[in-house]
Amino acid sequence: MxxxxxxxxxxxxxxxxxxxxxxxxxxxxxxxxxxxxxxxxxxxxxxxxxxxxxxxxxxxxxxxxxxxxxxxxxxxxxxxxxxxxxxxxxxxxxxxxxxxxxxxxxTLPNVPHAAVPAGKSAEDNEIVLSHGEIPSLPEGKLPHWDLIKKYDIIDFDLGVKIAGAGFPVYKGKGARLQRGLINFFLDQALASGYMEVQPPILVNEDSCYSTGQLPDKEGQMYYASEDKLYLIPTAEVPITNLYRDVLVNVSDLPIKNVGYTPCFRREAGSWGAHVRGLNRLHQFDKVEIVQITHPDHSYEALEQMSSYVQGLLQQLELPYRVLRLCGGDMGFTSAMTYDMEVYSAAQERWLEVSSVSNFETYQANRLKLRFKGEDKKSLLAHTLNGSALALPRIVASILENNQGPDGIRMPKVLHPYLGFDHI
RNA sequence: AGAGAGGUGUCCGAGUGGUUGAAGGAGCACGCCUGGAAAGUGUGUAUACUCCAAAAGGGUAUCGAGGGUUCGAAUCCCUUCCUCUCUGCCA
Missing domain, CATH: 1.10.287 (Helix Hairpins)
Structure with a gap:
């Protein structure tokens, strides 16, 4: 606010x-x-x-x-x-x-940072950089929704039986790939100085207001009306709300938290041909990084978080590009957002796998998250967060980009986490 | 889910209608004392909003939250949230 x-x-x-x-x-x-x-x-x-x-x-x-x-x-x-x-x-x-x-x-969104380009839609986003070679796949390449059937690692039909469309069941090496990625992401974050937290994945109304999901996105969240609890659309909500109504000491900044949670999104009205397979789900897994910083250092932190996420993508050997979102495409609460997109070589399109944002004081004002400065006055802190990373589209790209005659090659960094090197 | 107890400042804890933002203690900060420290001793120690050009200095609110009774509420009444104990249930 x-x-x-x-x-x-x-x-x-x-x-x-x-x-x-x-x-x-x-x-x-x-x-x-x-x-x-x-x-x-x-x-x-x-x-x-x-x-x-x-x-x-x-x-x-x-x-x-x-x-x-x-x-x-x-x-x-x-x-x-x-x-x-x-x-x-x-x-x-x-x-x-x-x-x-x-x-x-x-009703008022955050004021964009001066460097944010004007624009109406995704077309107007600014491409900051691209990294990695786009792989050229042989004839007969398959999109991931065919690959998962061929190797029997992710089952959408089973998910339909248990829950509904958009709730896949991961099986065998598919399940192990999920678990391996989560552990890899968490370990990386820990090595970067983040403290791991395991928050609740149902949250109350106050929490949704503080991070900006309410009022605005009520239709996009699953709601357990009996107990007035929302299923989290992202770990940003519970983790940032850990610091609601908190007065921290300036020497404690920056606070860096990381958490793995499933995320739940109703995605009402956003289905179509371009969201097949893992491209859009009702439930998916994500590792989220959150920082609370001194106002003077939040943009340094944003850059750090951006490079951190890029480091993950490089280790996973995925070609990616970084976008600076234009005013029209940015989230309601953000002052500046970088999106990381990975190239999915069989679909032949870029997939958003991470969004890293600085909210400046917009969330902190709602959270009443302050710190005591050197002059003993309390000031609003800055909050930031980013996906590091969301799994489904990473999985889609790994599957598509690494397919070959002898199966699907797994990125080297994951081998110790998986216990296998090919699917 | 049923019965009972309770939620007071950084913490512990007193306080059942009247000058109580709140006794007392601990902690913390600064000073005195000391060769230095401990002990002792003195002073201070919330947040938000607001008035004032600003500082100084005022005002208002806050004893889980919201409402009510009253000239006046931490204290009485109602609603609600949370915690604890016992019983029940259960991974």
Whole structure:
């Protein structure tokens, strides 16, 4: 959530940023925000003054009662009753202004960083770099949805029986590949200074608001209504929320956490020919890295996280490219996002396998995640996260890119994790 | 799921309607004492919003959360969340 103070102090910059996200009505909304904040403040000032008077009177009555001067005490009571009705009115005005302000702020996405290109869709994303050779596969190459059948390692039909479409069953070497990748990703993160956590995969409403899934994406999350819990769409939600309502010491920054979880997405209305096989699932596995940093160092951290993820892809011997997302394609809460895409050689297309974002104070403001600075003042921290990595499309690319006459070759780094080198 | 107990500041813990943001203790910070340390001793030790150009200094709110009673609530009432104990159930 944007800070009103920041909107007031950097109005033009905020407006420009929101325009980059194609928020056509940003000007009106921002004006409303400022007006509501003025109303909020003035009603609070008035209320506080009257409340102060009422408090004084109450104390006087207390003293009079103690001295036994009941007649005088009753006399001041009337004044107090008058104040009370006025206070109640102002209080209602104040609460209403606050709520309207909050509702309005919820509709505003984060302001993109200056380096974020303007643009409407994925077409306008900026390709930062490409790495690796695109493999040329022989005639008869198969897309992964055929390969998994040929080698009987992932079974979609079984998943349909147990749960439904988009819930695959991994079998034999397919299951071991999953487990091997998860362990490889976790070990790498640990070696990079991340602390491993195992969070719950069902979360409450507060958690969804704090990281920005609500209000906005309610239709995209599975919801257990009996207990009012959401299945997590990403480990970002529970891990970042570990630090909700937390005041950390500046010396503890940066905080680096990593966690493996399954992720659940309803993907309502996003099915079609281009999302066959592992390209889009309702349940998938992901290792997520989360950082909480000092505001001065969050963009360094973003670059670090980007190189870290690239390192994983290099070790897996996958050709990839890095995109800087344009304003129109970025997530609601992000200030800057890099997407990593891997080339899937039989489908002959790039697949997004990681998204690394800096949220600056947008989430921290909702989380009330602050740190105590050198001057003992508390300031909002910056939050970042990234997939490192999401499994299904990595698996798809490994299968497709490494297929050959003697089966599917596994990347060397995975051999110790798998116990086999070919499928 | 049923019965009972309870949720107070960094921590422990007192407090059943009146000048209580909250006794006391521990911890922590700074000072005194000391050759140095311990002990002793003194002072300080929350957060948010807000007023003020700013600082200084005010105001308001906060004793799990929300609402109510009252001139006045940590204290009384209601709702709700959470924790613990016992019983039940269960991987």
């Amino acid at each position: 944007l800070l009103v103070q920041h909107i007031r102090d950097h109005y033009d910059q905020v407006l420009l940023g929101l325009k980059k996200r194609n928020q056509v009505h940003a000007d009106t909304t921002l004006q409303q925000v400022l007006a509501l904040d003025e109303l909020r403040k003035s009603s609070q000032t008035q209320r506080d003054q009257l409340q102060a008077e009422a408090n004084t009177i109450s104390k006087e009555i207390g003293i009079l009662m103690k001295e036994g001067k009941t007649a005088e005490a009753t006399a001041v009571r009337d004044r107090s009753a008058e104040l009370k009705t006025q206070i109640k009115e102002l209080e209602e005005q104040h609460v209403q202004a606050e709520e309207e302000l909050k509702a309005l702020l919820y």
